Amino acid sequence: MKKITEGTAALYTALLIVVTFIIRLFIAAYTGLGIGEAYYFRGALHLDLSYFDQPPLFFWLGGLSIKVFGLTNLGIRFPSVLLFAGTSWLLYLVTKKLFNAKAGFWAVLVMNLSAVFTVPIACWFQPDAPLMFFWLLSTYVIVDVLSITDEGRTKRGAGQVYLLWILVGICMGLATLSKYHVIFLFAGVFIFVSANKNQRHWLRHPGPYIAMLITLVIAFPVLYWNYKNNWVSFVFQGSRAGSSGGLHPVWFLRSIGGQCLWLLPWFWFPLVKQLIVSFKKRTLSQSYSFLFWTAILPLVFFTTVTLWSDLQYHFHWQAPGYMMLFMPLGYAIDKSLSDPQKARGTKRWLVFSALFTIITIGVLCIDEVTGFWQSYGPKWVVSLVDKTPEAKKNEIDPTIQGVDYDDILTRFQKEGWMNNNKIFVGATRWWLTGKVDWVLKGQKDIICFNDDPRNLAFLVDPNKVVGEDAIIIDQGSPASVNNDVKPFFDSVKQLPDIAIIRNGREELHLQVYYCTHFHVPATPREDLPLYHQLTGRPPFGK
Template sequence: MTLTNTAPPAAARSWLTPRDPARATLALIAITAIIRVGLGVLMDYGNGESYYLATARDLHLSYFDQPPLFLWIGWAMVHLTGSDDPAIIRLPFIALFAGTTWVLFTLTRRLFSAEAGFHAALLLNISAVFTISVGGWFQPDGPLMLFWLLTAWILARLLLEPAEGARAWGWWLLAGLCLGLTLLSKYHAVFLIAGAGLFVLTRAEQRRWLLHPAPYAALMLALLIASPVLVWNAQNDWISFAFQGGRSVESVGIRPEWLLRSVIGQMTWLLPWVWLPMIWVFVRALARGPGTPRDWFLVCLAVGPVAFFTVVALWAPLGFHFHWQAPGYLMLFPLLGRLAADGLDRRPRLAKTWLTGSVAVTALVIVVLGSHIATNWIARVVPLDKDPTLEALEWRALRDDLRAEGLLERPNTFAAAVHWVEGGKVDSAVGGALPVVVLSNDPRNLAFTLDLTRAEGWDMLLMGAGRRLKDPTARFAQSFDSLERIDTYTLRRGGDVVVTDIQAWLGRGFSTRHEIRFDGADPDSYFGDGWGAFSPDAKGRAIAAPQATLRIDVEPRVGYGRLDVRARSVSGQQTLTVTWRGRPVGRLVLPDDGAAVALEATLPGVRRVGHHQVDLTLIPERPGVVVETVVLEPVRTGSP
């Protein structure tokens, strides 16, 4: 077959039609890497990054909500450089994305043309989620995208340009190696396996691989490389798989507005001028089906994450995780690059306007946001009720203040937050000088930084925004001998005070094995839903709903054995059912004379790792029950 040279004549060339697409791609990589390094200096960690850095200070086989590869990289950078500065920690991830851009170019060149490869790389680097988040932040997506693409490159070599005999074995084992590293990066790798399987099943000439041992050997090699994830999960009740899997099956009913939010969010993250033509080439390739093998190969690898996380958003509360579809969109950039290359040949004015405008607008967005993050100028021009860029404002500026107070050199002291997001912020304030824990029902990775059963008698530096801490003296009174407020700090950006309510408290004499006792005089922060109004003179507290909940903070490694509940009825004889984490543990029969009755029950001893908050629910037969006391005693002979 004779290929027609469609390259424009030298006089008509521009930066969009380079003479040497490979060299132009390398220049693109260099320029964008320099920009990302600059942004790394200007921008502090976002919420996710600071949380991941707090996690990465301790080396583990794997971690609660992500596989370990990117956290191993973060751990290595902290220990090799002695720095936790974002400009330093992000460097490997900027380098990883440089590799991602180059592999995308070579994959697209192999499938279509060098010109298409350059434009695929260009469009990747003007897509917000890729050029900013994936390309420059300390997140699992950095290694994920590189090893995903490397695996796809090898699969394209195997499935579209078949090799026989020993050569096929070599390529398959190399695919297994890269797939294993993808599995070590993020659980999304399962979609890569499914996509390759879909391509093999839908192309008759590829089904021979179903009977060939090499693909299965590659899978075994990948699982061996990813075995730290399996070992860690086996040691921790498979909690990571349960957490991530549960997010997609959790349902609150069909919510069309969530689906719409997901679609709009994906378009925003990719930027509309990239997402809309990308959806066009995606739908067109889907419609053509397996008859166009190169297009179909890309579609098979893309459809899993794009379709799954979009459809699941119809019922699952995925929030604003619009980047979860990103590995699928990554596989559509070769198709988009071909569209751009063909457009420059057939409709050059329209294509140049699209590409030039996209680059210009993306650059403008980056300049505006980057300069605002550095100087806070937008807030001076247009007052903001809520500035989402404040997430990229760490508490590192408080480190000197805490050190001056002598809080970072205290022996037998840990730092704490009450929310996993603020756990990362607290870590940035203490800078690794103290272990950081999260005292809530959702500590995530930070449930594994310190075994609190070994911290009996320690002191605690508690930090958090006032809106989250609320009343720490009441909430933690039973866990410490004393709790005193140290100070309230502010944070500045560009000379402006932008955060005003970061509180620091010092708790002395921590204990996980405290007796938990409620007598109705406890403040609202101890109570969940369904309780009547608080009165300091009342003997007990009324249940004012079909059921009432006590949310009790307990260390998950500490067992609680005996439960005593004392209650009375003011509306005649009735029963009161008591449940512990949803499991019935006893029932009281309350007499009609209003006398108080006590229940003594033994609690189940097994709880999942990481649950620092337990629900004790009391369900009356009808209104009119007053709960006088609840006493919860720890097991004194050791943790379960």
């Protein structure tokens, strides 16, 4: 392992970013879209001021990217790959400011090796990539304007100070357009300033308030869209933290275990240790104090609410907090490598981590493309990952969810449905609707027949397809077809399944229904947003 010095840290960081950027371009191009990505796809085609479950920036970037690079996997994912390269460089710059350049390199390295960051955040079409970039860009400017170093305050003219606060407002505004998580950065910086006597003068300075005003102006599209739609996005996201009745310690433990696995245990424990170190040093060091307050809030909030709210498997929601802890971890690695007694063990830990991530990501990507695990891998591993009855019964490899369901398009072309302008498409779950929509590249109007259509309820007006026939796709839930599909049609006829084939092997079967004459049901269905729309009301709310 080459020795990293203050003089070479920037060069090696840049090389690391370039290499990982190129690798991620291949991953983005040659692996299929996951269920979340495919679900979000329609939003990139239908640009709006904001959306049901996320602010608009990543939709806007995805829409721009597919216009430039085409409607391909790489085309829609390219902004995420590019932004994460920028995020890595910003992590280096901020860590250099707070500690040193060597710490910056190690922080970037371990972040790129951690599971949740290296592909899900860095490659996938999700709001997390712009959030992380603009979160760190905001942090970079905030650290600069607040002079958060242990070396003392930087003297600046009044004009420079106001310019920096204007930049803070712009960056925070763009972060707000990325994901609602940014509220924790606002709160963390406020607590840091309030808790440190050397920073409290900013509470009386116009700069922070100018920044907040600029942030609100930039975030106006989100506020206006929600105002026009009964604040549905805020209600939806807020309801996720609501009580499900009583306390559920199992959910809490699942959240902690999930975070540990998503980050990889040999990173998670050192990161938690650095959170404790930052807490202990918060009164002695401006750097540690700032990192503690900007890390702790998303970590505590999204973990604590799992005691009463089932957040399921959203273990990445704490990621901004962990990202801040990579900085003190990078500094700890630098100190360990300078200690003869710790250097050898630290090097082995780094080499093991690099090999594990490279091999694991390689195996998963190859399996996603080829499905080799179904033929050569032990099935008990699959059962550990996917515990659904269908997966156990049919031994479904969960990586099939990351395969584009091209066989749907093949069937549509064979039957002539693609060229029939009087046929639209539907599905019985929001995630399945997204998978169908992506493989058809948005060429068909599509409707989710479910009480939880999410963003899809706002992207296609069902009134425009009244009277038309539909092809409905289902995956193992005939009760949903009977309850939520049949009332909207004169007749529903099941056709032969569509087999999703990977590398010559049938791995998944989707049920297909031909439905005639879409109409308003005779019996009211107030439980379905689709019914609300067909009767002239918003899909959610009054």
